[in-house]
Structure formats: C-alpha cells, structure tokens
Amino acid sequence: MLSFSEQLPIVFNSLNVGFLQTLKLFLVTLAGSIPLGLIISFGSMSRFKPISAFSKTLVWVVRGTPLMIQLLIVYYFPGLVLHNPIWGGDESGRFFAAAVAFILNYACYFSEIYRGGIQGVPLGQQEAGQVLGLSKTQIFFKITLLQMIKRIVPPMSNEIITLVKDTSLARIIALQEIIWAGQSFMKGSQGISGQIWPLFFTGVYYLVFSGILTVLFNKVEKKLDYFKT
Amino acid sequence: MALLEVKNICKSFGKTEVLKGIDFSIEKGEALSIIGSSGSGKTTLLRCLNFLETSDSGTITVDGEILFDGAENIKLSDDKIRKNRLNFGLVFQNFNLFPQYTVLKNLTLAPTLLKKGDSATIEAKAKEIIKKVGLEDKVDFYPCQLSGGQQQRVAIARALMLSPKILCFDEPTSALDPELTGEVLRVIRELKDENTTMIIVTHEMNFAKNVSDKVIFMADGVIEEMGPPEQIFDNPQSKRLQEFLYSSLNK
Ligand SMILES: Nc1ncnc2c1ncn2[C@@H]1O[C@H](COP(=O)(O)OP(=O)(O)O)[C@@H](O)[C@H]1O
Ligand SMILES: [Mg+2]
Numbered sequence: 001m002l003s004f005s006e007q008l009p010i011v012f013n014s015l016n017v018g019f020l021q022t023l024k025l026f027l028v029t030l031a032g033s034i035p036l037g038l039i040i041s042f043g044s045m046s047r048f049k050p051i052s053a054f055s056k057t058l059v060w061v062v063r064g065t066p067l068m069i070q071l072l073i074v075y076y077f078p079g080l081v082l083h084n085p086i087w088g089g090d091e092s093g094r095f096f097a098a099a100v101a102f103i104l105n106y107a108c109y110f111s112e113i114y115r116g117g118i119q120g121v122p123l124g125q126q127e128a129g130q131v132l133g134l135s136k137t138q139i140f141f142k143i144t145l146l147q148m149i150k151r152i153v154p155p156m157s158n159e160i161i162t163l164v165k166d167t168s169l170a171r172i173i174a175l176q177e178i179i180w181a182g183q184s185f186m187k188g189s190q191g192i193s194g195q196i197w198p199l200f201f202t203g204v205y206y207l208v209f210s211g212i213l214t215v216l217f218n219k220v221e222k223k224l225d226y227f228k229t
Numbered sequence: 230m231a232l233l234e235v236k237n238i239c240k241s242f243g244k245t246e247v248l249k250g251i252d253f254s255i256e257k258g259e260a261l262s263i264i265g266s267s268g269s270g271k272t273t274l275l276r277c278l279n280f281l282e283t284s285d286s287g288t289i290t291v292d293g294e295i296l297f298d299g300a301e302n303i304k305l306s307d308d309k310i311r312k313n314r315l316n317f318g319l320v321f322q323n324f325n326l327f328p329q330y331t332v333l334k335n336l337t338l339a340p341t342l343l344k345k346g347d348s349a350t351i352e353a354k355a356k357e358i359i360k361k362v363g364l365e366d367k368v369d370f371y372p373c374q375l376s377g378g379q380q381q382r383v384a385i386a387r388a389l390m391l392s393p394k395i396l397c398f399d400e401p402t403s404a405l406d407p408e409l410t411g412e413v414l415r416v417i418r419e420l421k422d423e424n425t426t427m428i429i430v431t432h433e434m435n436f437a438k439n440v441s442d443k444v445i446f447m448a449d450g451v452i453e454e455m456g457p458p459e460q461i462f463d464n465p466q467s468k469r470l471q472e473f474l475y476s477s478l479n480k
Contacts, residue, residue: 132339
C-alpha cells in the first residue's frame, strides 16, 4: 500500500491527463457548435418551409432528449444497428463519437440563443441601414452582429459553463476524461485502490475551470457595456 | 418638371387597403407636410417612397427617372432597390441610431461602406454636417449618452451625409418630450431655408403651417385635401379636415 504522499503524484498525473481530455472535448465542442449553431438558427428562420421544418424538428429532438442517450446512440448505432462500426474501439474513436454528439447537442442549444439574439435586435436597426443604401451583408456585419453578440453573451456563458460539467457525461461511452480518471482509483489503478478522494477532488478542477470562464465572460460583458441597445 | 412625382400609389397588407391611390408631386426645394390622424397611411406612404415597402401599383418618378412602375409587374432587384433608396433619406420617429457607434461613426458608416470618398473627405463632411445640427461637441458620444432631441438631430445629420434628393421625416418629434421638440424643428427649419426638398409627416400643426409650401391631409389611405398651408389650415374645405384640425387644436 502506497502512503498518501506517494499516491499524490500518481493521482495528480492521472487527473491531469483526464482533465486534458475533458478540456479537449470542451474546446472541440465549442469550435464545432458555435458555427453549426449559426447555420441551424438561419435554418429555423428560413422562409423555405422544408429547411425551417427540418431545423426546428432537429432542435426539438436534440433538446428534448438527454445528452447521455444521444452519446450512446451516436457511439453504438453505427456498429450495433448498421453493422458498420465507424468510430473504432480505441480512445480516439470514442473521442470522435463524443465530439459529434456534443457538437450536435450544443449547436441546437446555441441556435436557439442566436435566434433570440437576432430577433431581439429591433427591426428599426435593419431599416435604418436599408434607407442608407446598405446591402443585407453590410447590415448584418456592421449593424446587427455586435448588437446580437451583446444580447447573446449572458445566455451563451451560462450554456458554456454547463458544457464544462456536461463533458463528464462522455464517461458513459468510456471516454477517459477526468471523472473516469478519478474513478479508476476506486477500482484500482497504478497500485492504488479503494480510494475515493481522487474522484471527489475532480470537483476542484471543474470549479477552477468554470471560475476562470466566469471571470472571462464577465470581462466580455463589461467590454460591451459601453453601449445600450 | 417636378422633382418627385407620385402617381396612383396603392398598398395593401393582406386584405387591408392602406393606400388607395396617392397622387402628388413636389418641386425641387419645396417642403411638403403630410398631416392626418393616426392609421391614415402616412408612415406607409413614406415607407413606399423609401422602398422599405413595395407599392402594389402606381409610379414613383424622381428627376424624370422612373424608379418604380407597378404596371411593369416585375420584382425589383436588390441592387435596384438600393439605388432607388439613395434618392431619399428617411428620419424615423424613434431615431434608430446605431447604438454601438459614436455620433461620428453613425454619420460616416454608410458613406464609407458605399465608398463615397476617402475617409478624410467623409470625416470632414460629417464634422461639417454635425456642426450644422449644433452637436459638434458630441461627435465622440454614444447615442445612449444623448437626449432624445440630440439623438434625432444626429439621425437627421446621418441622413444628410448621403445628400438625398428628398429628405423624409416620419413624425420626427413624436417620441420627444415637449421641451425637446424645438431644437429638432429648428434644424428642419434651417434645412428648409437652404432649400432642402423635404416631406414631413407631422402632428405639429403650427410648424407645418410655417415651414411648408404645400400640405397634404390624408384620411383612410387617400389624399382628402391638398393645398398651400394657408388654405389647408385657414380655409379647410372638407368636413374631415375641419374636424381633424378642430380636434388637434384641443390637444
Ligand atoms: N406591415 C403591416 N402589416 C399590416 N398592416 C399594416 C402594416 N403597416 C401598417 N399597417 C396598417 O396600415 C394602416 C396605416 O398605418 P400607418 O401607415 O402606420 O398610418 P399612420 O402613419 O398614418 O399612423 C394601419 O391601420 C396599420 O395597422
Ligand atoms: Mg405613422
């Protein structure tokens, strides 16, 4: 049995590796879902009925079912039902499947936030741009966009902080993120077993990380405080 | 030849007929006021002229060029609509300044994007125009830091930046506290003295009487009466106009 001080470096090393995977999933999800959400929000605002119906149904299904089930479906459906295991059984395959599920899920949540932000900008702003002879693109990028961003920063920061914690759901398909790493010392790993404190300690990682994000988002909100919509 | 000639403009929203054949014309340098009770179609008329709405029929001709002809029955391209819009300027009831930009940037944004000259020229023009509306000390302020009257003067300055042939106002003082209307009306008065061609939708009867060359009284989507201000205000013919003027006196 290793002494506590001997356990420490082993545990932290493991937790750090797990957290890196958590962080990677977090960043990849953001990078994918922020632009995809915009596409879906344009889709659900489209005047072309099939597109808007498709987008709205997608959003309804994704927001109406647990992310955990979506993860399981994305990971197992191709292999078990289609007999075409596209993800591969290793860690990178699991990461890829998790990323797909997370990106899709968060894109749908973001799309609704975007939609609220776009529709929240008064129509008069667009019309003021129109009577000045500006094109639709110019109006979007030079007039509407920043006002929209100001409106969506608070709900987006809530959602992004939720994502930090949601990454732990990827454990259900055995992605080796930080909770998985913490839990391994209960069952036994690297000569340590029956220890629950590493699992509890993972909470500190989440806390610090979401704390940093909160400070960051507050800064952004402050930065946009110079004008009122 | 008239600078603006409007013939038989009609506009419906679904089953509601809002404009039922509007005809009028204005000469260069003239100020036309449009009065009428709320819901009579004044805003819709200005929006049709500024191509924020497309008329169902009729023609709009500026300087001899037909901008819109309902008889052609074709959908105008986005480019054509943008070109048409530049003949007109529109000052909104609630200003619609761009909140994220300073006063100066509100003025320079459109001319810059439309490549109306190099940035130094555009900025010089903006400073000259902002001085004209008496806000040269506010160029670096944001709209939220200004009073309603000041915001509306900036909105007028912004519209002037593109030198529209016809400047339209939709109740420019209706959203303002009574003590702030004077400063805005003064600016419009000065524009009139410089022979700016204007169409002014207003509830300020005294102002309309003093500033305009011609007055239109609208009721239920038609021009009920049109004439020089002396006639409209001092010798109204139709019963509706008489009633309208009487009720606006007692406000
Ligand atoms: N986009 C629209 N859709 C439906 N009805 C409209 C629309 N815009 C205006 N209207 C109707 O047209 C009528 C005239 O409106 P408006 O032109 O704003 O009158 P005014 O400016 O003289 O008060 C009103 O009855 C109004 O409800
Ligand atoms: Mg109106």
